[in-house]
Amino acid sequence: MTAAGGGRGRRVATRDFALELDRLSGASSLGEDPARLEGRAVLLAVGDMAKAAAALIELDGVARQIVLCPPGAGIDALVALARAAAADALVHDGDAPTPEIGVETRVACRLPLQPLSAPRAARFSTEWILPTSGTSGPPKLVAHTLATLTAAFHPVAGERWATFYDIRRYGGLQILLRALSGAEPLTLSDPNESVDAFLVRLGEAGATHISGTPSHWRKVLMSGEARKIAPQRVRLSGEIADDAVLAGLSALYPQARVEHAYASTEAGVAFVVSDGRAGFPASVVADDGEVALRVVDDVLRVRSNRAALRYVGADAPALKDADGFVDTGDVVARSGERYLFVGRRGGIINVGGAKVHPEEVEAALNAHRAVRASRVFARKSPITGALVAAEVVLRDGAAADEGMKRDILAACRAALPAHKAPSFVTFVAELPITDGGKLVRHG
Amino acid sequence: MTTRLTILAAICEVAAEQRKTLAALSDDLPLMESGLDSLCFAILVARLEDALGTDPFTAAGDGRLPATVGELIAFYDNALV
Numbered sequence: 001m002t003a004a005g006g007g008r009g010r011r012v013a014t015r016d017f018a019l020e021l022d023r024l025s026g027a028s029s030l031g032e033d034p035a036r037l038e039g040r041a042v043l044l045a046v047g048d049m050a051k052a053a054a055a056l057i058e059l060d061g062v063a064r065q066i067v068l069c070p071p072g073a074g075i076d077a078l079v080a081l082a083r084a085a086a087a088d089a090l091v092h093d094g095d096a097p098t099p100e101i102g103v104e105t106r107v108a109c110r111l112p113l114q115p116l117s118a119p120r121a122a123r124f125s126t127e128w129i130l131p132t133s134g135t136s137g138p139p140k141l142v143a144h145t146l147a148t149l150t151a152a153f154h155p156v157a158g159e160r161w162a163t164f165y166d167i168r169r170y171g172g173l174q175i176l177l178r179a180l181s182g183a184e185p186l187t188l189s190d191p192n193e194s195v196d197a198f199l200v201r202l203g204e205a206g207a208t209h210i211s212g213t214p215s216h217w218r219k220v221l222m223s224g225e226a227r228k229i230a231p232q233r234v235r236l237s238g239e240i241a242d243d244a245v246l247a248g249l250s251a252l253y254p255q256a257r258v259e260h261a262y263a264s265t266e267a268g269v270a271f272v273v274s275d276g277r278a279g280f281p282a283s284v285v286a287d288d289g290e291v292a293l294r295v296v297d298d299v300l301r302v303r304s305n306r307a308a309l310r311y312v313g314a315d316a317p318a319l320k321d322a323d324g325f326v327d328t329g330d331v332v333a334r335s336g337e338r339y340l341f342v343g344r345r346g347g348i349i350n351v352g353g354a355k356v357h358p359e360e361v362e363a364a365l366n367a368h369r370a371v372r373a374s375r376v377f378a379r380k381s382p383i384t385g386a387l388v389a390a391e392v393v394l395r396d397g398a399a400a401d402e403g404m405k406r407d408i409l410a411a412c413r414a415a416l417p418a419h420k421a422p423s424f425v426t427f428v429a430e431l432p433i434t435d436g437g438k439l440v441r442h443g
Numbered sequence: 444m445t446t447r448l449t450i451l452a453a454i455c456e457v458a459a460e461q462r463k464t465l466a467a468l469s470d471d472l473p474l475m476e477s478g479l480d481s482l483c484f485a486i487l488v489a490r491l492e493d494a495l496g497t498d499p500f501t502a503a504g505d506g507r508l509p510a511t512v513g514e515l516i517a518f519y520d521n522a523l524v
Contacts, residue, residue: 352481382500383485409460418461423486424493 017050027113029054061122142308152269164212203228268306352384370398470513
């Protein structure tokens with residue numbers, strides 16, 4: 001095992017491993033006979049992200065399909081993924097028990113790399129199969145190729161990337177592929193590592209470009225180690241970035257360009273906004289370049305060369321409409337020359353027949369000077385069906401008392417229509433975040 | 444605080460928050476004429492559930508619901524017995 005650390009060169013560094021990418025041409029993480037995986041639909045289910053990165057690089061061109069299993073997927077989830085993707089081979093973690101998922105061809109993935117006796121034959125145009133992030137409902141599988149996954153960026157020298165995402169999710173995979181196209185090391189998080197410890201490691205690695213969800217970045221804003229990093233680029237994606245988190249990051253890292261990317265596993269990266277404000281300019285919708293956008297019934301649709309090819313599975317629905325657009329399910333509202341993200345189509349709270357998106361209420365809460373983060377959910381009501389309730393994480397030094405609650409609720413009533421303003425607020429120390437870095441939504 | 448005082452205070456609080464002009468509260472005031480709308484009632488019932496530990500509206504099912512302020516107080520009093 002090689003210790004992770006700083007220095008230059010093409011390397012993927014997790015907390016426990018440093019994978020030297022240039023060695024992969026003559027070495028393998030998949031043992032003596034990776035040819036057993038040729039032309040297969042391979043379920044990739046390993047723990048550490050350095051192993052996952054090695055296996056991905058080795059399998060591209062060798063496997064017919066690579067199914068990227070999210071970290072920590074239990075045996076039931078793996079069986080379901082294998083069935084949905086019709087996988088006929090498994091790459092599992094060589095340092096953990098082999099999951100019994102009824103697939104005969106099984107190959108252990110181990111680091112450090114072992115020398116290969118014969119060079120790998122890359123004969124296939126491999127499909128990369130990703131589960132969608134599934135913020136609502138069970139995850140679906142979509143098929144990408146290296147071409148769709150890398151269409152959103154051009155290699156730029158000197159960008160030393162890092163991400164809070166797992167690389168088996170779309171947001172993290174984007175960063176892995178960016179780093180692979182460059183010449184600098186990539187620093188990856190560890191699920192068992194605190195935000196504080198990761199920030200220290202990012203500082204030591206000299207990361208210049210760092211990506212994560214707004215929930216990840218709110219944790220950074222609350223961390224005592226936030227000044228251990230000095231990024232040139234702060235990138236937010238995967239959730240709605242509100243004005244408060246963008247302003248907070250710009251104030252903390254005045255030298256950085258703070259940008260939010262609009263992307264999804266299905267639609268790919270659609271656009272990046274770097275003017276420091278929530279939402280996006282209406283001109284983005286009008287512009288019909290590589291990416292075309294449409295707003296249909298207040299929901300954003302995207303057509304681009306970065307979109308996935310299709311949903312995978314026997315009864316999979318169509319991914320694209322007749323014109324090739326992917327329905328994102330993200331509700332937007334136009335305000336003058338700008339569109340704002342309102343929320344998810346499926347996440348609506350119904351207050352006596354009036355629709356409320358938790359995200360728009362959270363944006364109003366987060367605008368309060370004492371609020372660092374918030375989560376809005378429905379409270380059942382025998383009168384209106386539901387009411388809006390909120391959990392709030394306060395900024396350091398803010399008093400968690402009844403007066404503060406009244407002040408926050410009054411600010412929301414001033415900013416929102418009556419039915420959207422929360423009626424209840426609870427102070428919490430932290431909010432639950434999914435493995436994908438997104439706020440956990442109540443069922 | 445008695446149930447009556449808790450309920451009357453909560454009505455005044457919700458009305459003030461929602462900027463509603465409240466009619467003079469008396470036992471025979473019909474709730475429909477109190478100045479509170481359905482959102483106010485929904486908030487009131489949830490606040491009272493937190494304060495009193497009971498929600499007789501959910502428990503009542505299809506039973507008879509209170510029509511006046513006095514009946515509302517009795518509704519909670521009966522639920523708390």
